[in-house]
Amino acid sequence: MKPAGLQPGGTTTMSSKRVLIYSIVALCLLGLYLAGRRTAQKPKPTAVGNAAPDFSVADIDGKKFSLSDYKGKVVLLDFWATWCTPCRAEIPHFVEMQQQLGPRGFQVIGISMDEDAKPVKDFYQQFKINYPVAIGDEKLAQSFGGVLGLPVNFIIDRDGRILKKFLGATDVSEIDKTVGDALAQSK
Amino acid sequence: MIKNSIYLAVIVTTFLASLTLAQEPVLFDGTNPIVLSFQAPSGQNGPPADDAIPQSVLITPTDLAKELQSAKQKPLILYVGPRTLYLQAHIPDAEYIGTGSADTAQEKLRDRVKSLPKNSAIVLYCGCCPWSHCPNVHPTYQLLLSLGYTNVKVMYVATDFGTDWVNKGFPVAKGK
Numbered sequence: 001m002k003p004a005g006l007q008p009g010g011t012t013t014m015s016s017k018r019v020l021i022y023s024i025v026a027l028c029l030l031g032l033y034l035a036g037r038r039t040a041q042k043p044k045p046t047a048v049g050n051a052a053p054d055f056s057v058a059d060i061d062g063k064k065f066s067l068s069d070y071k072g073k074v075v076l077l078d079f080w081a082t083w084c085t086p087c088r089a090e091i092p093h094f095v096e097m098q099q100q101l102g103p104r105g106f107q108v109i110g111i112s113m114d115e116d117a118k119p120v121k122d123f124y125q126q127f128k129i130n131y132p133v134a135i136g137d138e139k140l141a142q143s144f145g146g147v148l149g150l151p152v153n154f155i156i157d158r159d160g161r162i163l164k165k166f167l168g169a170t171d172v173s174e175i176d177k178t179v180g181d182a183l184a185q186s187k
Numbered sequence: 188m189i190k191n192s193i194y195l196a197v198i199v200t201t202f203l204a205s206l207t208l209a210q211e212p213v214l215f216d217g218t219n220p221i222v223l224s225f226q227a228p229s230g231q232n233g234p235p236a237d238d239a240i241p242q243s244v245l246i247t248p249t250d251l252a253k254e255l256q257s258a259k260q261k262p263l264i265l266y267v268g269p270r271t272l273y274l275q276a277h278i279p280d281a282e283y284i285g286t287g288s289a290d291t292a293q294e295k296l297r298d299r300v301k302s303l304p305k306n307s308a309i310v311l312y313c314g315c316c317p318w319s320h321c322p323n324v325h326p327t328y329q330l331l332l333s334l335g336y337t338n339v340k341v342m343y344v345a346t347d348f349g350t351d352w353v354n355k356g357f358p359v360a361k362g363k
Contacts, residue, residue, distance in 0.1 A: 081269065083288055085320040113271045115286070138274035146275050149347020150316055168317055168346060 048164060052077070052156045053143040057111070057134035060121050065132055068160070073107045074182040075156040076175070079136065079147045081112055082119040086169035087151040091127055093172045097179065098131045104183050105158065111136035113150060157182050234318055234343060240328050245343040246310065251278075252357040262308035262340070265299065267292060267327045268315040268348070276353050278312070279360040287313065287323030293330055300336065311341045314348025 052075075056066040067075070078094060080087035091110075098108045110133035112120045117135055124133055141147035144154065153166040155178045164178050234245065246254075255261060255278070264280060266273050267287035277283070284299065285292030300309065309331065313323040324341050331339045344351045353359055 081315075083269075083286060083322050084316050085322065086316060113269055115270050136271065138271050141271060141275055146349060146353070148272055148276055148349025148353055149314060167350070169320065 048162055050162055051160050052154065052162050054160075055140055055143060057136070057140070059132040059134050060117055060124055063132075065134075067109070067156075070107045070109070071160050072158050073105045074158055074179055075154075076106070076108045076179060077144075077154040077156060078108060078110045079113060079141065079144075079150060079152040080110060081114050081150055082123045083114070084150040088123075090151060090153075090170070090172060091129065093175075095128065095130055097176070101179065101183065106179060106183060107131065110134070111140065113141070113147065155179060155182060239325050240341055244328070244339065244341055246340045247343055248351050248355065248357060251310065251342055252352075252355075255279075255358070262310045263303070264310045264312070265296065265327075266313070267296070267311055267323045268313035272315060272348065274362060276348065276359040276361055278352070279358050281312070281360075283363075284327070286315075287311075287325075287327035292323075293326065296327055296330060297334070300331065300334065303336075305335045306338050307336065309336060309339045311339065312344065312348075314342075314344035314351065316347060318343060318345055 052067060054066060054068045056064060058064050067077070076094065076097070078087075078090070080091070082088070094108045094110075097106065108131040110129065110131060112133060112135050114120050114135065120133065120135060123129075136147075144152075149168060151166075151168070151170075153170065153175060155163040155166075155175070157163050163182055166175060234240070234242065261280065264278050264282065265284050266277055266281045267284050269286050270283065273281075273283050282299070284296050287293065287296070300307070303309075311324055311327050311331070313321050315321060315323065321344070328339060328341050
């Protein structure tokens, strides 16, 4: 008796099934590839514990810096604007934090969402800001999951991971506690 | 073989279409202004009783989203917050005016509405900050009021646009 696959007609049937299976597999792979590309285009997640997305910007004096320049430090990344009342209220405290905790490995970075640099420069001088401030844009904001309200503060640990996100007007003592714990726990 | 190919084509087309549709924002086609009637927010999440914008003028995000989905004619929606926030996400068909506290934005608002009838349905919104801290909606509402517009509503954003609109799954558009 001949094997079933070699019977007349059997070769054609097996060939059709193979073509069908290969086609399904190929299309599934194509679908996964397309889905992966779409996912890759989305902003990276900014959930607590994830790595903070690196960025490079110029401060209001034109000096370039990156978030990764501050790896090894606990970073407070502040999205703010000069016209935002709760943002303005926090900044004198951030200046004080920078002065007191800077030597322990703490760094504040301000990202202004103002449309014009002039009020930011005026504010910078008026409030004697002692940390880098840059003008942000929608791309930078989206890389942090979107900044659709102000202020937004991220606390980033020495390894570059997001420890906590504060949205809106926040009791600064909560920020103090998170930063204090991060400085105490890390090297 | 032909039958299998047809099945396969249908499956693949559906699959690829679903991939595309799942990512597309819902868009509204902007039409002429209409008369608005919404419920004002109340209770603990509402604005202070002495707010300069009367409660009768306020619209909740939920009411506005419902209205935009169901109404054949949409109100004119004007965004009076910062550009960086608008570019990330805004209500579909909302027009960018600029931060309402700035003179340039108020001038642009005057120009935008000057050809409209005084009873045009206009919705203002910002959402840059919690309602009580927003510097933009109050001056723009007052401006439209002083210009004689009688059918102006303001979307009450308690926390911010991200929390009160985007995170609730209401439609958004991005970019210019």
